[in-house]
Amino acid sequence: MAGAFALILAAFGSAVVGNATDANSLKADRYQTVNQTYTRADEPSADVSRSFDRAAFSKQATAQAQQKIAANEQLTAAVGKEAKKIELNKWVLPVTGYHLTARFGQRSGLWSTVHTGLDFAGPSGSTIVSVAAGTVVSTGYEGAYGNRTIIQLNDGTEIWYCHQSQFGVKVGEQVTPGQPIGFTGSTGNVTGPHLHLEVHPAGGAPVDPYGELIKHDVTP
Known part of the structure; x- marks a missing residue:
């Protein structure tokens, strides 16, 4: 890069000398091309060297x-935060x-009323996991x-997990999607082992869990 700069500067100096007779050209005697420096009466001396x-x-x-490197680190951090956000908000x-x-x-x-949930029938003792992140209440x-x-x-939103044979979490515990919270069973009003799942938006009336x-x- 320094060599290219020197060649350009030398060429520029030669052009100045060649056009010294032109009234509008730069004065050749005000420029030196050998040591790559220039001086003018109204400006201080400046030296452009190879080492510089x-x-x-x-x-x-x-x-x-x-x-x-800093930009890549910021991008990695942003991607990590977004991945964590997605992980915490997903359902399983x-x-x-x-x-x-x-x-x-x-x-x-x-049932005394219409069925208010979705039943997942299977072997008693099957592991039940939290469908989403939340707090056991x-x-x-x-x-x-x-x-x-x-x-x-x-x-x-409240998620109800019913007819369990055994609990796997305690009130106040924070859970993540896929975390075990209990085991299927036949407690309560049932005809066989299954998980009865209910979804209550804002803790209100139940809605269709399938949807x-x-x-x-x-x-499902």
């Missing part, structure tokens, strides 16, 4: 490399190895629901 160019180039290259299936039986809104002599026996765990999500799972990219 190398030092400046090295300093600039280092600064640019540091900027790139509450059990595996199941088949769906009773659905939301069905009527039967087995209730664990205990609740009549026809049997052993029930209620987890409140960050938006206030809520689909809304969160989970297909």
